[in-house]
Amino acid sequence: MIDRAALLDDLQRLVKLLEDDLRERVGDVPELDARLREEHRLAREAGRTAEAYEQWREEPLTQAAVAWVLATVFVRFMEDNGLLETPRLSGPGERRSLARDHHTVFFQKNPTLSDREYLEDVFREVAALPAAAALFDERHNPLWSLGLSGDGARKLLELWQRIDPETGELVHDFTDPAWSTRFLGDLYQDLSEAARKRYALLQTPEFVEEFILDRTLDPAVEEFGYAAVRLIDPTCGSGHFLLGAFRRLFALHQRNTPGTHSRELAQRALDQVWGVDINPFAVAIARFRLLVAGLRATGIGRLKDAPAFRIHLAAGDSLFHGVRFLRGEQMDISRGQIPLNRAHDTLKHTYHAEDAEALREILGQQYHAVVGNPPYVTVKDEALNATYRGNYGACHRQYSLAVPFMQRFFDLTLAGRDGQPAGFTGMITANSFMKREFGKKLIEEFIPRSDLTHVVDTSGAYIPGHGTPTVILFGRNRAPVAGTVRAVMGIRGEPQTPEDPAKGLVWTAIREQIHDVGSSSDWVSVSDTARSVFHEHPWSLGGGGAAELKELLDERSDRRLGDVAREIGFGAVTREDEAYLVSREVALRHRVGASFIKPLVAGETIRDWGLIEPVEAIWPYDAKSLGATADQGTVRFLWPMRSILAGRTAYGQTQIERGLSWFEYSMFFRDRYSTPLSIAFAEVATHNHFVLDRGGKVFKQTAPVIKLPAAATEDEHLAFLGLLNSSTGCFWLKQVSHCKGGQGINEGAKDEAWEGREA
Numbered sequence: 001m002i003d004r005a006a007l008l009d010d011l012q013r014l015v016k017l018l019e020d021d022l023r024e025r026v027g028d029v030p031e032l033d034a035r036l037r038e039e040h041r042l043a044r045e046a047g048r049t050a051e052a053y054e055q056w057r058e059e060p061l062t063q064a065a066v067a068w069v070l071a072t073v074f075v076r077f078m079e080d081n082g083l084l085e086t087p088r089l090s091g092p093g094e095r096r097s098l099a100r101d102h103h104t105v106f107f108q109k110n111p112t113l114s115d116r117e118y119l120e121d122v123f124r125e126v127a128a129l130p131a132a133a134a135l136f137d138e139r140h141n142p143l144w145s146l147g148l149s150g151d152g153a154r155k156l157l158e159l160w161q162r163i164d165p166e167t168g169e170l171v172h173d174f175t176d177p178a179w180s181t182r183f184l185g186d187l188y189q190d191l192s193e194a195a196r197k198r199y200a201l202l203q204t205p206e207f208v209e210e211f212i213l214d215r216t217l218d219p220a221v222e223e224f225g226y227a228a229v230r231l232i233d234p235t236c237g238s239g240h241f242l243l244g245a246f247r248r249l250f251a252l253h254q255r256n257t258p259g260t261h262s263r264e265l266a267q268r269a270l271d272q273v274w275g276v277d278i279n280p281f282a283v284a285i286a287r288f289r290l291l292v293a294g295l296r297a298t299g300i301g302r303l304k305d306a307p308a309f310r311i312h313l314a315a316g317d318s319l320f321h322g323v324r325f326l327r328g329e330q331m332d333i334s335r336g337q338i339p340l341n342r343a344h345d346t347l348k349h350t351y352h353a354e355d356a357e358a359l360r361e362i363l364g365q366q367y368h369a370v371v372g373n374p375p376y377v378t379v380k381d382e383a384l385n386a387t388y389r390g391n392y393g394a395c396h397r398q399y400s401l402a403v404p405f406m407q408r409f410f411d412l413t414l415a416g417r418d419g420q421p422a423g424f425t426g427m428i429t430a431n432s433f434m435k436r437e438f439g440k441k442l443i444e445e446f447i448p449r450s451d452l453t454h455v456v457d458t459s460g461a462y463i464p465g466h467g468t469p470t471v472i473l474f475g476r477n478r479a480p481v482a483g484t485v486r487a488v489m490g491i492r493g494e495p496q497t498p499e500d501p502a503k504g505l506v507w508t509a510i511r512e513q514i515h516d517v518g519s520s521s522d523w524v525s526v527s528d529t530a531r532s533v534f535h536e537h538p539w540s541l542g543g544g545g546a547a548e549l550k551e552l553l554d555e556r557s558d559r560r561l562g563d564v565a566r567e568i569g570f571g572a573v574t575r576e577d578e579a580y581l582v583s584r585e586v587a588l589r590h591r592v593g594a595s596f597i598k599p600l601v602a603g604e605t606i607r608d609w610g611l612i613e614p615v616e617a618i619w620p621y622d623a624k625s626l627g628a629t630a631d632q633g634t635v636r637f638l639w640p641m642r643s644i645l646a647g648r649t650a651y652g653q654t655q656i657e658r659g660l661s662w663f664e665y666s667m668f669f670r671d672r673y674s675t676p677l678s679i680a681f682a683e684v685a686t687h688n689h690f691v692l693d694r695g696g697k698v699f700k701q702t703a704p705v706i707k708l709p710a711a712a713t714e715d716e717h718l719a720f721l722g723l724l725n726s727s728t729g730c731f732w733l734k735q736v737s738h739c740k741g742g743q744g745i746n747e748g749a750k751d752e753a754w755e756g757r758e759a
Contacts, residue, residue: 002174004183008190010172011069014159015192018065019058021152026061032146036060039352046349048320050383062192063353064146066281068156069191071123071143073184074135074288076160078126080174083295083303088122090160092173100161114150115157130308131295135288140315142280145352179296181289188238188285189465199279200375200401202465204240207502208428208472211511212371213244215454215474216426220368223421226252229272231369232362232412234318235405236275239286241371242313243293245273250297262298263307270294270309274362280315280353287313314358318412319388319404321347321354322363325411366414366477368423374405376430376468382652394442402429403442406473410450416478422451423477431459431471435538435736443537451476452534454486456514457541460493460523461506471541484528488514489543492523520544540735550735553728564720566707571673571699572600574617575648575666579641584616591633595623603682603702606689609725612680614697620664626674628664638663673698677717678705679724688733690724692717 026032040056043049049056078084079091079099087095088102106118123143127136138144148156162171185203195201220229226249233241250269257265270290277283290311300306316322350356378400379385389395392404409425416422433439452475459469488510498504509523519526525543533539533551540547561568574580580600587597599614606612618637620630630638638645646662648655655662672678676695681688683702690706692714699705708717723729 001176002183003172004186007172007183008186010159011073011187011191012193014156015062015065015069017155018068018148018152019061021149022061022064022146025149026057026146035145042349043351044383047383047387048317048349049381051381058194059198060142060146060352062194063142063280066192066195067141067143067284068119068148068153070187070281070284070288071136071141072119072156072160073187075122075126076172077174077181077288077292078132078303081176081179082301084126085302085304088125089157090170092170092175096161096170103157115153116148116150119153119157120147126303129303129306131291131303131306133308134311135284135291140280140353140355141284142353179292181292184285184289185238185240188282191281195279195281199282200377201237201279201282202373202375203238204373204428205464205501206240206244207507208373208463209240209244212426212428212472212474213241213248216369216371216424217245217248220424221252223424224368226256227268229368230274230365231272231371232274232276232367233372234276234363234370234408234412235372235374236277236286236313237279237282237373239275239289239313241373242273242275242286243289245369245371246270246290246293246297249273263300266294266297267307267309269297270311274312274367276314276316276318276321276359276362278315278317283313283315287311312358312362314355314362316350316354316359316363318363319391319401319408320384321350321359324391325366325415363412366423367412368414370409370413370423370425371427372405372409373428374409375401376432377401394446395438396441397438399438400430400432402433403438405429406433406442407446410475410477413477416476424474425477426472426474428458428470428472430468431457431541432468434471434541440537443539444535448535449479451478451480452485452531453482454488454514455534455539455541456488456510457490457524457543458507458510459541460490461510462494462498462501462504463507464501480531483531485531485534486514486517486526487529487541487547488524488526489541489547490524491521491543491546538736542735546731546735550732553732561706564708566709567672568704568706569669569672570701570704571669572665573650573667573701575650576641576645579638579645580618580665581615582618582637587616587618587633587637590637592618592637593631593633596620596631596634599697601680601693601697601699601703603684603700606680606682606685606691606703609689609691612691612693612697617698619698620661621668626668626670628661628668630661630663635663668698672705672707675707675710677712677714678707679717679721680705681724688725688730690721692721 026036036057037053039060040049040053043056072089075084075089079087079089079095086102087099090096090099103118106121107113110117123136126132160172163169164171189201189203190196217229217231220231229249231245236242246269249272250266253260253265253268273290275283275286277286290313291309294309295306347356347360350359378398379388388404392407394403394407396403406427406429409427413425414423433442452473454472454474456472458472463470490506492506494504494506501507506523509521513519513521513524513526517526517528520543529547540550542550584597588594596619597616598619600617601612601614605614618634620628620634622629642662646655648666650658650666655666678693678695678699679690680693680699680703681690683704693705708720
């Protein structure tokens with residue numbers, strides 16, 4: 001049986017070794033380096049990256065390393081479970097010896113070759129079987145684009161043949177009568193730390209997947225018929241949603257056409273599930289899992305007896321590639337027609353691992369059900385960030401990918417017009433858009449045009465691996481129909497980590513109460529809320545009457561904070577804290593003048609309603625004019641870091657390009673500093689900590705300040721401070737601020753309500 005933890009641990013170390021091996025090969029083989037440089041150049045021209053070549057190159061190296069590892073994992077799984085009759089890599093018992101014999105015979109015939117050629121021979125032998133051909137596709141699989149060295153391949157082969165000295169058994173045995181491929185989800189998520197961070201890799205728990213399919217695929221089947229439905233996951237990852245959809249559809253075909261051969265029924269079901277993912281090795285895993293599911297469903301025990309199943313998957317960027325469908329276009333999904341009047345088709349650029357033909361087919365049509373768990377990260381690459389912003393109108397400020405993916409999910413859903421029924425969409429996504437400023441355009445411009453049907457607050461549920469508070473959204477791609485939206489609103493978080501997350505108290509309440517309008521428990525309450533509430537930013541999903549109370553406070557207030565305050569914002573951004581943050585003693589010892597040392601306040605130091613505890617910092621400004629200046633001691637102290645300080649960028653320009661001195665802060669707001677009285681608060685906090693400051697301090701971006709009109713007295717500041725620090729103020733802020741999570745929030749149990757950090 002598979003030891004998932006031991007397998008993951010060994011393969012994580014191996015991937016790093018293979019990355020080093022490939023990096024060295026690219027440096028040694030000019031042809032490989034030249035090909036990668038050309039691919040990088042084309043990607044930059046297409047607006048898919050702004051990274052320098054050396055930085056960009058790390059991703060294809062990782063993809064190739066993982067591709068080699070996964071290719072051997074697939075072969076090992078098929079060997080140990082009898083799908084391949086002749087073992088070529090390893091196997092329990094005598095099969096390991098047989099594999100070693102094949103290895104010996106290969107080198108007797110090919111004495112000048114290496115283990116790389118041996119593994120390639122194994123892959124080609126397996127790929128000769130129709131059912132497995134796509135797993136080792138030489139046109140797009142990264143393992144063929146960047147070959148390992150012979151030594152790298154040998155390390156890979158040795159891993160699979162390693163024996164446990166204590167038991168004498170094979171260390172990694174994939175034998176499993178149930179043919180479970182769930183372990184591949186662990187590999188997808190954690191095999192490469194670099195890929196996990198880059199793509200925000202995260203598995204969707206089965207109970208969440210089932211909840212979403214219940215409310216998308218099932219009603220789509222009822223609306224359109226089981227044989228006509230087509231489902232896509234545009235962020236399919238390792239294929240959890242696709243596997244769940246395949247099982248449901250195959251069962252429906254069996255029930256309705258019992259006399260048809262199971263192979264035909266399996267293919268019909270496979271023809272109804274489609275997927276795309278930006279990560280090529282995620283697609284490889286999903287493809288293998290669907291293949292195994294198809295074999296299992298049809299009772300085929302040997303790969304040579306299996307047909308060449310059509311599996312509709314492709315590596316690609318769902319936000320970049322394919323058609324953008326416009327409202328009012330006419331298309332016949334049953335015939336797979338691509339509308340003539342379309343926004344644009346960006347398949348002019350594909351990476352080596354991306355199949356333009358497959359992407360054109362998959363992303364060139366709309367679907368009866370669109371489901372998924374899109375990544376929630378912000379896009380660090382400037383070029384790709386700008387490309388997405390140009391393609392999706394709701395992208396605003398420092399948006400997270402939750403925004404364009406919400407648009408894309410609806411875009412890929414069959415549009416309802418001219419009396420035709422609309423498709424269904426469902427996703428679990430980060431809830432940050434609900435309250436943070438970047439979600440404003442999405443909520444106020446895009447959502448009012450779409451038929452949002454359900455908003456389910458899952459931030460209090462324990463969902464393994466989901467450290468970011470989440471929400472589940474359901475809708476249909478048509479103009480809004482009903483005047484209300486079903487809202488499941490949170491009251492309390494999970495009190496302790498449940499043994500079975502699917503049976504957690506909060507999740508159970510969500511599952512059981514979603515159809516019971518007006519119900520309320522200790523955990524959630526359910527209501528049909530006026531649609532107009534979800535057309536205004538921010539959203540408040542507080543249950544137990546919290547949302548209603550917040551709405552009442554909004555109605556009763558006659559002024560907003562912006563009507564009272566002159567301005568709200570921070571005082572300074574250094575962008576190189578380590579250069580400036582030194583103690584007064586150290587600064588004076590280096591002969592920095594006393595007037596060039598000021599208290600610098602960060603948000604984390606505002607934790608007491610009556611006290612701010614700043615740190616000392618170099619402050620390169622004239623005390624009277626507030627112009628940038630520095631004495632000899634300050635210049636001498638900062639001089640070793642002058643290149644770094646001069647190269648700081650803001651608004652796409654360096655310090656020097658912006659007309660600033662190399663030694664001054666990246667940003668300094670003189671007007672906010674010159675007015676003594678300020679009301680300071682922490683950007684991220686558990687409670688409303690507003691503090692009166694009487695001047696002389698510099699407030700960083702994590703500690704914004706509220707500036708009342710210049711004529712406001714100290715007593716007026718104190719009166720306003722009392723309102724901000726009141727329980728009413730705390731309640732209102734909790735409703736409109738984004739919960740950034742904290743210990744226990746979707747990472748375990750939330751022992752106390754105050755653990756959520758609001759921003």
